[in-house]
Amino acid sequence: MKTDTTGIDSLQATLAGEHAAVYVFGVLAAQTSQSAQPKLWGALDEAYLWHRAARDELVARITAAGRAPVAASVSYRLPNAVANAGQVTAAALLTEHRLTDVYGTLVAETAGGLRRWAIRSLDESAVRQLRFRGRPEIFPGTGGLGSQG
Amino acid sequence: MDSRPLLSRRTTLAAGLGTAGLAAATGAGCSARLPGSASPAASTKPGSEGVSPDVQIVVGLVGAMRRSVTLLEDTRAQHPKLAAQVTPLLAVQRRHLAVLRQAAPADSLSAGRSSTPTVPARAARAMDQVLRTTEALRTTCYSSAAAAESGTFARLLAGMGAGLSQRLALAKASR
Numbered sequence: 001m002k003t004d005t006t007g008i009d010s011l012q013a014t015l016a017g018e019h020a021a022v023y024v025f026g027v028l029a030a031q032t033s034q035s036a037q038p039k040l041w042g043a044l045d046e047a048y049l050w051h052r053a054a055r056d057e058l059v060a061r062i063t064a065a066g067r068a069p070v071a072a073s074v075s076y077r078l079p080n081a082v083a084n085a086g087q088v089t090a091a092a093l094l095t096e097h098r099l100t101d102v103y104g105t106l107v108a109e110t111a112g113g114l115r116r117w118a119i120r121s122l123d124e125s126a127v128r129q130l131r132f133r134g135r136p137e138i139f140p141g142t143g144g145l146g147s148q149g
Numbered sequence: 150m151d152s153r154p155l156l157s158r159r160t161t162l163a164a165g166l167g168t169a170g171l172a173a174a175t176g177a178g179c180s181a182r183l184p185g186s187a188s189p190a191a192s193t194k195p196g197s198e199g200v201s202p203d204v205q206i207v208v209g210l211v212g213a214m215r216r217s218v219t220l221l222e223d224t225r226a227q228h229p230k231l232a233a234q235v236t237p238l239l240a241v242q243r244r245h246l247a248v249l250r251q252a253a254p255a256d257s258l259s260a261g262r263s264s265t266p267t268v269p270a271r272a273a274r275a276m277d278q279v280l281r282t283t284e285a286l287r288t289t290c291y292s293s294a295a296a297a298e299s300g301t302f303a304r305l306l307a308g309m310g311a312g313l314s315q316r317l318a319l320a321k322a323s324r
Binding site for chain 2: 109115118119122126127129136139141
C-alpha cells in the first residue's frame with residue numbers, strides 16, 4: 001500500500017482518537033436495547049463499525065510507513081453517564097463531534113492522498129453527528145472556528 | 150502545523166501580504182492564515198503570475214458560491230413554499246461566502262449579479278436543482294481543500310464542505 005510518509009505523528013494521534021471511539025461506541029451499543037431502541041442501536045452499531053474500519057485503516061497506513069501503531073488503552077472514560085437513551089445519545093454525539101475535529105486536524109497536517117482520505121472521513125463523521133441529534137454547524141471539524149448554523 | 154496567515158483582509162491580500170481577517174468574519178478569533186502572494190506588486194487577477202495558488206482557490210470558490218447563492222435566492226423568491234428547505238442551505242452558503250470574500254482580491258469581486266441557471270417552474274424540479282448545485286459546491290470545497298497549500302486553509306475548506314453535507318442530509322431527509 002502506498003502511504004504518504006508525512007504526517008505519521010498526525011496519523012498516530014488520529015488512531016488514538018479512533019481507539020477511544022471504538023471503545024465508547026462499543027459500550028454505548030452494548031448499553032442499548034436493539035428491540036426497544038432500534039433506531040438508536042442501528043446508529044450506534046453503524047458508528048462502531050465505521051470507526052473500527054477507520055482504526056484498521058490507520059493501523060495499516062502507520063504499519064506500511066514502518067512505524068508501530070499506537071496501542072489502545074485497556075479502557076476509556078465515557079463522556080457522561082449512560083443510564084438512559086438520552087444520555088447514550090449525548091455521549092455518542094460528543095464522541096463523534098470530537099472525532100470530526102480530529103479529522104479536521106488531520107486534514108490540516110497532511111497532503112495528497114492522505115489528506116483526501118481525511119476529508120472524506122471528516123465529511124462522514126460530521127454527517128453522522130446528525131444521527132445523534134447533532135445540530136448542523138457552519139464549519140464542522142474546524143475546532144470551533146464557526147458557530148452552529 | 151501551519152501557522153502562517155490563512156485569510157487576509159482584502160487590501161493586504163491584494164498587496165501580497167497577509168494578516169488574520171478570518172477572525173473578524175467568524176468572530177471566533179481564528180488566526181488561520183494563507184501563504185501570501187509572491188510579490189506585493191503582483192496583480193490579483195486569477196491566473197496572474199505572483200498570485201499564490203491558495204489565493205486563486207479563494208477567487209474560484211467565491212465565484213462558485215456567488216452563483217449558488219444567487220440561484221438559491223432566486224429559487225426561494227419564485228417558490229415561497231420551498232423557503233423552509235432552501236433557507237438553511239442559503240444561510241450556510243452566505244456565511245461561507247462572507248468569510249471567503251474577505252480574503253478575495255478586490256479586482257476579483259466584479260460588480261453585478263452572477264449568471265445562474267433558470268429556476269424551473271415546478272417546485273420539485275427547482276428543489277432538485279438547488280440540491281444538485283449545493284452538492285457541486287460541496288465537491289468544489291473538497292477538491293479545493295485537497296489542493297490547498299496551507300493546511301489550515303485546507304481544514305477551513307473541508308469544514309465548509311462538511312457544513313454543506315450536514316445541511317444537504319437534513320434537506321434530503323425532509324423531502
